[in-house]
Amino acid sequence: MEVYKINGAKRLHGTIKVSGAKNSAVALIPASLLANSPVTIEGLPEILDVWTLKEILEELGAEITFEDGTMTIDPTNVVDMPLPNGNIKKLRASYYLMGALLGKFKKAAIGLPGGCHLGPRPIDQHIKGFEALGANVSNEHGAIYLRADGLVGTKIYLDVVSVGATINIMLAAVLAKGRTIIENAAKEPEIIDVATLLSNMGANIKGAGTNVIRIDGVEELHGTKHTIIPDRIEAGTFMIMAAVAGDGITIDNVIPFHVEALTAKLREMGVKVEEYEEKIFIPKAQNLQAVDVKTLVYPGFPTDLQQPFSVLLTQATGTSVITDTIYSARFKQIDELRRMNANGRVDGRTAIVTGPAKLEAATVRASDLRAGAALILAGLIAEGETEIQDIFHIERGYSSIIDKLRGLGADIRRVEIKEIEVNVE
Ligand SMILES: CC(=O)N[C@H]1[C@@H](OP(=O)(O)OP(=O)(O)OC[C@H]2O[C@@H](n3ccc(=O)[nH]c3=O)[C@H](O)[C@@H]2O)O[C@H](CO)[C@@H](O)[C@@H]1O
């Protein structure tokens, strides 16, 4: 079993570079299938989700090269093969293959997606969108079957603001006949990134980044070259790390505008945040004050940063309340932080954290991706050696995390340990 071991309580210093956005990458790669010639995407993060998608696209017949973050996908020989099982279950974003394959072939069969367990993750709004475009959708033995004689643009009002549904409907609509209008669309930067790629492939999309997106279907899409946006969640994780364990840290390759909700909260706590064009500098933070946080759709405070942020709150004076309005079960880090002497409890959709607490090393388990990131931050400030298990969750979303943290002076290593066999006679 592979684990991370961290010898904590060392102040970190220097510059850390942010990779390309995971939540964009996992949509850009399926989007490339819609082209009729090669698509090159630069700056991709080297994370498990990207490698898994590469394998899935190869299963479908795509020819792919991936080196130094640049992936070239030649979709010329892709076929409409059903994908009910296997790699599909390893990530949530495999659901983007529904929109991409439906758009390209007017049919698809995709197993129900995986991803982090954060409470229910329904896809009813995706399905509502596909049906509105003319697809027949059925759930057969845990896989979604989509079939359409043709897709025709229409007006789709999303009942909940969903990043996944907004992108999936865009993917299905770019090759549909006529105009599709998505109302109450999500506004996340990753949606703009996907729309930019599709537009450069020849799609006609207006309004991405606002709550009304208009798509005029085109006959075909061609290859292009695209550079992915920086990962605002990875950047945010590093900003929180700088506040909790830093002695002056520069975060490089970040769009400060994308992390404004976090910047505002950090400042409210007493952290100084210096913003530059593509960099953020955070000097050593002192006298942190408790704050309340509520996660919201973009541009609100991201649900993905709530878990790492909870570690910072363990170091602030007073009681903080975190409310996650997006996911009902996204506080699994709190129990693990308690093992490390944090003072926190969960009550339904809220977590209450009181600080400051002197964190102590322990053996802990990453229950999901951002809980894992939270435990790394906790390990960096705790006295002693922390062991983090189930690190595959972390490696689904953070590129070269060990090397990046070691570059700041962190004592963190990835080691293989033997699993203890319990022999009951
Ligand atoms: C709005 C929001 O913060 N989205 C986050 C969400 O995206 P993700 O794509 O997972 O989730 P969505 O944005 O699609 O969903 C937002 C909310 O709508 C609900 N929903 C969604 C689709 C649907 O068909 N029906 C439905 O009820 C979800 O349960 C959730 O409560 O998690 C990702 C990974 O953690 C983050 O990167 C996204 O920023």
Ligand SMILES: C=C(OP(=O)(O)O)C(=O)O
């Ligand atoms: C939960 C996340 O990922 P996924 O939606 O892929 O499970 C995340 O990016 O924080």
